[in-house]
Amino acid sequence: MSTVNYIKSIQAYCSQHKLNLTANRSAVLAILHQHQGALSAYEILAKLQQQQANTKPPTVYRALDFLVQQHFVQHIESSSRYIINRQQQPFAPHPLLICTQCENVTQIGLSASLKAELEQFAAQQGFSLHSQSYEFQGLCSACQARTA
Ligand SMILES: [Zn+2]
Structure with missing residues (x-):
């Protein structure tokens, strides 16, 4: 699935479930979708800063908290990195x-x-x-x- 279509499907899921997929959350999700492997929060931050130079770490961490909570993204505890959950609904x-x-x-x-x-x-x-x-x-x- 292309990243554009993927984000659209997550947006649809979020509006169905009354979740707020903010611009930052969606941008972080798109970065993880485009990347094949896992990324650290700082690697995500660096990529986000290429789009919005003034992005600060808390923005990325807050977005990741939400994405992990919804199981759109998985946190790898042993290496503290993040990977997109490529399996579709139910998200787990x-x-x-x-x-x-x-x-x-x-x-x-x-x-x-x-x-x-x-x-x-x-x-x-x-x-x-x-x-x-x-x-x-x-x-x-x-x-x-x-x-x-
Ligand atoms: Zn290997």
């Missing part, structure tokens, strides 16, 4: 495969049965899950081929 966090060598990040789908099983394990411990972020670290196939 997805398990991430993170290459420790090239930092490539791949989102994977979690089957409903595996998800239910994890939730059941948590419930058996009397644990209420807030975050469902699963981050797996290893070597991607390209890096394995390079080191072989």
Whole structure:
């Protein structure tokens, strides 16, 4: 999907759900959509400053807070970077495969049965899950081929 169409679809989703996709939020989302991998808040800031020179860090952080809360964007906790959620509705966090060598990040789908099983394990411990972020670290196939 082109970034223009992607932003349009998110705008439609937001107006349906009475969410305010401000110009800054939409600009940050567009930057992440155009980028293949993950970006740090400062890399996003630098890109945003190319469009609006006076953009300050809090603008980016506030936009990211909203985008992560809505699961349009996923925060990678182990590296404190952000990646667009390429899966469409329902928006939810997805398990991430993170290459420790090239930092490539791949989102994977979690089957409903595996998800239910994890939730059941948590419930058996009397644990209420807030975050469902699963981050797996290893070597991607390209890096394995390079080191072989
Ligand atoms: Zn790699």
